[in-house]
Amino acid sequence: MNIFDLYLEKILKVVKQANKDKLIEVPENLKGINVDIPPPQFNCDISTNVAMVLAKPNKKSPIDVANQLVSLIKNDDTEIEDISIAKPGFINIKFKNSFWNNFLKEVISSGNNFGVNKKITKKKFLIEFVSANPTGPLHVGHCRGAILGDVLSNLLLFNNHTVSKEYYVNDYGNQILHFSKSVYFRIREILKKEAFPKDNADLYPGDYIIDIAKNIIKNNKDLNFDNFEKISSKLTSLSVQESLKLIKFNLKNLGIVHDKFISETDIVNNNEVEKTINKLKKNNFVYEGKIKAPESEKSSKWTERNQLLFKSTDFGDDKDRALQKADKSWTYFASDVAYHNNKIDRKYDVLINILGADHAGYIKRITSVVEAISGKKNLLICKVSQLVKLIKDGKPFKMSKRKGDYITVEDLIEEVGKDATRFIMLNRSSDVELDFDFTKVKEKSRDNPLYYVQYCYARISSVFRNVGKKIDDEINIKDYNFNYTNEELKILKKISEWPLCIEIASSKLEPHRLPVYLYELASEFHSYWNMGKDDESKRFITPDKKIADDKLVFIKSVSNVIKSGMKILNVETPEKM
């Protein structure tokens, strides 16, 4: 139950009726009327701006309109204790105690489904995320997008949408060739004691390549490693397999499991690229032409030539984009176009791509091509996760591919833990660069916001433990009837904001709102808890059986929200800490 939606509907109904009764003018397209959370200093539960919106069409002051509406709203409703008008023209509503009792009963009986947005239509989502090159294990830089995509999926699933999580494996092209050559040289190093060519900047220097080489030797005793060209395709596929094994292991340790891995090589080999490009040709989106040298490139290095181009400028891109390289093989973009055509063919309502900040420049061309193929403007939504700035011992720490000095996902999990990693990465808007202070998080792990929220849940569990119950047990709400203090009302109001938080987070694809909300809820609970120190009547376990039972129900509602929130984040809620 979203009480803000509930009251918006009620108020709109009142307004429309008043219009019918010729009491009030209502414009044709009624827009901008909201029911909001009032600032805490006002002694009320919800507030609305109706009067201010309707002031102009009625040629009255907002206060006058409010005066007119107040009695109409109250007449219609037995749950309102007090309704008042505040300065510019807000109408503030305070509910009766019984309203909150009914609200709480509903929170409890909805269990983990409290907050699910019931009014939206179910959709089929395809979300592509991570899609890191299969040339080695995942590092910290991959983490943020991975977690963002995963929690976004959970959030959509929570709202009963269908979600398919995909990883696009870029196992085609030059990078992969260099990777597979690196494995080859490591194999030669092991078998023939030939030194690995460390000066070759194209090759991958990391030690994990040695492990991959060892595994390939072990499992392919009959393979002859004398000539790279001869075994190139076999070795490439073996190397990619090994590296995918590592990546899947990393993802699993982060709590992430994709539904599908789609191979770029497969897309190319199935002629999907030609198919898709022909489709685009038919609609005049592809032509032979030249493109100018990019600004960053020294123009002397650039050779202008005729090549196959996609007309992304038709959709607002800076320039048209190349589909074929000089050797006529497909560009990365071309096969990605085919992959997106493949996605479109599978009939999803919404496609989401999670990209790293360094790929933000790619968005225009890929959304253009999706629009060109599907004819739909917003079928594909791209979400960028900004950089993670690593800080070590108080100094920025740059990872270097050449030196092979990476902080891998495994390092991170080992030092900080999966849950803390997820929570910290999610605690900030993905639009903002994130400071990840490795040393600080590790040393001061107790100051971590994750523990703050978990501790709240653990405290509630401990109350249940102390009365010989379990936090997960069914709880009886039949006789529940509680008289709330102001502190308890504050918590209830916060709980009532949970469905709103879910709604905004999923409609704007901003999962960081969840940890932020959970932190606030936990904060209010911790305050409340500490009141029991000075004032025995504010403790949960009290001699009065009825009050103690009711308080148990009350705190159970807090733990319910924490638990379902943490479930969406895929983070543990321990009962003891």
Place this chain on the structure above:
RNA sequence: GCGCUCUUAGCUCAGCUGGAUAGAGCAUCGGUUUUCUAAACCGCAGGUCGGAGGUUCGAAUCCUCCAGAGCGCGCCA
């Protein structure tokens, strides 16, 4: 040069589908454990929301311009 993102307290950030006196955490300083978990709480202090215009009854939030920071601008992936 062009594009995208950001600029809010000393630091790190919420708040941005327009609403009332702009909020947290950290850091500083001071206080709270015979009591359901002190991984907690309470208090003090800290702000021309980068700047200038505009739209509006109302702007941190929307629009325009300017400045600064980051990322990108490939026939790499």
